[in-house]
Amino acid sequence: MNLPPDLQLSQLQLFVRLANAGTLSAAARQLQLTPAAASAALKRLEAALSVRLVERSTRSMRLTPEGELLREHAERALGVLDDARSLLGAQRETLEGEVHLAAPADLGRQVLSPMLDDILARHPGLRIALQVSDVRQDLLRDRVDIAVRYGELHDSSLVARRLHVTQSTLVASPAYLARHGTPQHPRELAQHNCLALHRAERPHTQWVFQRDGAEITVKVAGNRRADDGGLVREWAVQGLGIAQKARLDVLADLRAGRLVEVLPQWQGLRYPLHAIVTAQRHLPLRVRRLLDELVVQFAEIDEADNRASTPA
Known part of the structure; x- marks a missing residue:
């Protein structure tokens, strides 16, 4: 042309x-x-x-x-x-310009936002527009530079960089368990108020557990469900029921004692967390460097979690 x-x-x-x-x-x-x-x-x-x-x-x-x-x-x-x-900025060891980042609601608020505080403090010329929603964004249509998503990537027009591998876990507040008791087997969840998250416009009420090579699926029920993972987590913190969450999303609550793990001897499904970019678009240097920063920050989370899980 x-x-x-x-x-x-x-x-x-x-x-x-x-x-x-x-x-x-x-x-x-x-x-x-x-x-x-x-x-x-x-x-x-x-x-x-x-x-x-x-x-x-x-x-x-x-x-x-x-x-x-x-x-x-x-x-x-x-x-x-x-x-x-960006290269001119890199000579001063800074990143400049705007990056549009999309993430699930709870992950964006609980994990990514604190990470971005540190990154933006070190790169005052960088601007980040964070879109938090449990509805998946279209990278091209919604002008997203990086989408952080749970699960495997199946779209060949996208490129994924693995950030973390998390595991679904059951959580409840100490107050809820004091009132209603602590289940000792997944089947006992039928006696509890379970807080469900909508996935793909359907409530996720089939909870899967694994132990000693065996797998069990339990259908749960409760009086609250939402399409916002952050709201489900808040309900659990308020003592309104038991929730199944990505452990990464509730690490801060577990460490602070606002939530405790339920049935820790039963493992939930493991799934990866990726940073996704489109394969069809040129990636500015600031986007590539931010990807590198996210990889480093999530590696630090892994190390801290491993230290906390290792007996003294």
Whole structure:
């Protein structure tokens, strides 16, 4: 594609934001422009290139083949520029620019947010937009640079870097167990109020346990369930029932005594935690360095947890 010599950097930035956001209004908000100003800039870009870049409809926009080609080249060019800026910052041992990070609600609040405090303190030029939700984000459509997710990766258009391996565990508050007793076998959970988390819009009420090579699945029930893992954890802390959580999400509560493990002799399922990026997009240096930082921070969690679990 032949680009005009007077093509402006802001035009390319707007077009890439538009392509990734899917709507002109969303791209305008990200660039702090009015929709009218963003529309005018897009029209000027199309006029300068003498091609139609976007097929417009009343509710959405779709890139033309020429638009897809421009996005590919524009992302590469903007990525190279970001790398140059970051490398100049790296000479001062700092990271600069903005990174959009998505994570499950409880993990984002309990684990990632404290990690980011330390990272941002060491890199004052870095800005992190953290999206916390138990609904999985689309990396391209939602403008996410890094998504932190539990489970295995099955999408070939994404690249995963393993951060941690966690295990599901049963937890309850000391007050709940004092009132209702402590179950000694998974089947006794039928006598308890179990707090369920919605997964893929369905309540997760089939809890799996393993011990000595054997596996047992128990169907649980209770009077509360939510699609927010953080809310389920808070209910458990309040003494409202027993929850099955990723151990990583409740480490702080276990250490503080707000929660205790239930049936610790029965192991829950183990599953990995990954940092995921798209394979189709150039990764600015600040994104790659933040990935490295997260790997280091999670390794420190592993070491601290192992020390705490080892008898003196």
